Amino acid sequence: MRVLDSPNGYVEWASNELSILSKVEDPPKVRVGTSTGLSLGAFTASRIRPDGVQEEMGILQFKVDERYRADPESRICEAVLHLRKGKSGHDDADFVEVVTFRHDGIWVFGRRII
Numbered sequence: 659m660r661v662l663d664s665p666n667g668y669v670e671w672a673s674n675e676l677s678i679l680s681k682v683e684d685p686p687k688v689r690v691g692t693s694t695g696l697s698l699g700a701f702t703a704s705r706i707r708p709d710g711v712q713e714e715m716g717i718l719q720f721k722v723d724e725r726y727r728a729d730p731e732s733r734i735c736e737a738v739l740h741l742r743k744g745k746s747g748h749d750d751a752d753f754v755e756v757v758t759f760r761h762d763g764i765w766v767f768g769r770r771i772i
Contacts, residue, residue, distance in 0.1 A: 739758075
């Protein structure tokens with residue numbers, strides 16, 4: 659079912675899938691952002707418990723590169739994949755930072771590989 663239509667693209671909802679599709683050469687984008695803080699936005703995958711509570715299982719987070727956080731004007735970004743370690747709760751300690759992507763390399767479990 660088409661739920662939104664514009665000259666440049668449209669949004670469709672079918673079964674359990676959401677599609678954002680372009681009608682022009684510029685590809686569709688999903689924008690998340692903030693005017694404050696070091697975390698710029700994230701996409702999560704969650705398990706829904708029988709009581710309806712969503713438990714985050716994985717997070718792809720975009721944030722200011724930790725090496726440049728002292729500079730309030732920093733525009734250097736990193737993308738980090740966090741996966742749940744198997745504990746229950748909603749604390750950062752329940753997740754492990756698996757992969758970090760930066761402009762100058764890739765780190766896996768905190769060790770630079772590229």
